[in-house]
Amino acid sequence: MRLKGKTAVVTGASSGMGRDIAYYFAKEGANVLAVARRAERLNQLVEDTKDFDGKVVAYAADVTDKVKVEGMIDEAVKQFGKLDILVNNAGIMDDMSGVGDVSDEMFDKVFDINVKSVLFAMRKAVKYFEESGGGNIINVASIGGLHGGIAGSTYTASKHAVVGLTKNTGFMYAKKNIRCNAICPGGIATEIGSSEFMKNINQEGAALTSLGLALNPRYGMPKEIASVAVFLASDESGFVNGQCIQVDGGWSAYM
Numbered sequence: 001m002r003l004k005g006k007t008a009v010v011t012g013a014s015s016g017m018g019r020d021i022a023y024y025f026a027k028e029g030a031n032v033l034a035v036a037r038r039a040e041r042l043n044q045l046v047e048d049t050k051d052f053d054g055k056v057v058a059y060a061a062d063v064t065d066k067v068k069v070e071g072m073i074d075e076a077v078k079q080f081g082k083l084d085i086l087v088n089n090a091g092i093m094d095d096m097s098g099v100g101d102v103s104d105e106m107f108d109k110v111f112d113i114n115v116k117s118v119l120f121a122m123r124k125a126v127k128y129f130e131e132s133g134g135g136n137i138i139n140v141a142s143i144g145g146l147h148g149g150i151a152g153s154t155y156t157a158s159k160h161a162v163v164g165l166t167k168n169t170g171f172m173y174a175k176k177n178i179r180c181n182a183i184c185p186g187g188i189a190t191e192i193g194s195s196e197f198m199k200n201i202n203q204e205g206a207a208l209t210s211l212g213l214a215l216n217p218r219y220g221m222p223k224e225i226a227s228v229a230v231f232l233a234s235d236e237s238g239f240v241n242g243q244c245i246q247v248d249g250g251w252s253a254y255m
């Protein structure tokens with residue numbers, strides 16, 4: 001088992017990539033605190049993984065709540081005795097609009113979930129890892145965090161921010177035995193298309209961003225991201241730090 005004896009926090013574990021990351025972490029022997037708002041989905045994950053070597057514990061929380069986000073790090077330590085891995089995966093899409101049509105409300109909400117929650121969790125975890133002797137952070141960014149035309153301006157900016165936090169942290173804490181990498185997925189078949197701002201999509205922005213879809217070879221499955229997360233969480237990737245790994249079937253190779 002590749003993660004035997006390790007403990008992890010995974011945000012956005014109620015669906016899509018986060019659910020599979022938590023699932024395969026537990027299958028590989030890690031104890032996992034699974035975080036999201038929908039408790040019933042988390043409870044289902046606990047049920048789905050009950051025969052695995054690693055134990056999954058549900059932690060219902062909105063990641064925009066700083067107290068809850070800091071609390072999830074404490075809760076993992078309380079439940080499992082220590083924390084080795086933090087996966088910041090929770091995220092939502094914007095409405096595909098260019099800057100001219102961005103509402104303050106959407107910008108704040110997307111940044112609260114996609115960026116500020118990541119900062120809250122990393123800040124708390126890094127303090128813990130400094131004292132415990134090391135740790136491992138994996139952020140789920142996007143190829144939209146490296147390129148300009150995949151989504152709307154708000155989502156694009158939010159994922160560029162996650163890439164920045166990742167690279168800076170990988171560099172700043174390397175000598176303290178703390179690694180920080182990002183996975184930058186391409187198109188993955190999940191529920192993200194039903195996130196709230198996608199319900200009232202900006203048609204002009206959507207038409208422009210969809211041009212790139214012609215270059216996408218296929219949609220990936222959440223499991224294909226989870227397998228990269230397992231590698232990054234394991235000691236096999238011990239010298240991989242500060243990297244943003246594009247996992248997109250070759251879509252971004254053109255860009």
Ligand SMILES: NC(=O)c1ccc[n+]([C@@H]2O[C@H](COP(=O)([O-])OP(=O)(O)OC[C@H]3O[C@@H](n4cnc5c(N)ncnc54)[C@H](OP(=O)(O)O)[C@@H]3O)[C@@H](O)[C@H]2O)c1
Nearest residue numbers: 012014015016017036037038062063090091188190191192
């Ligand atoms: N799918 C893609 O094509 C794609 C591509 C590149 C990057 N990504 C990124 O991959 C990550 C995972 O997305 P996904 O595609 O797997 O989407 P998804 O199926 O919609 O899952 C999103 C997860 O985030 C959680 N979440 C959203 N808002 C939250 C909040 N305020 N508090 C706590 N949890 C919250 C959701 O849980 P609850 O609703 O239960 O809270 C859910 O578990 C996101 O960061 C996304 O930006 C996705």
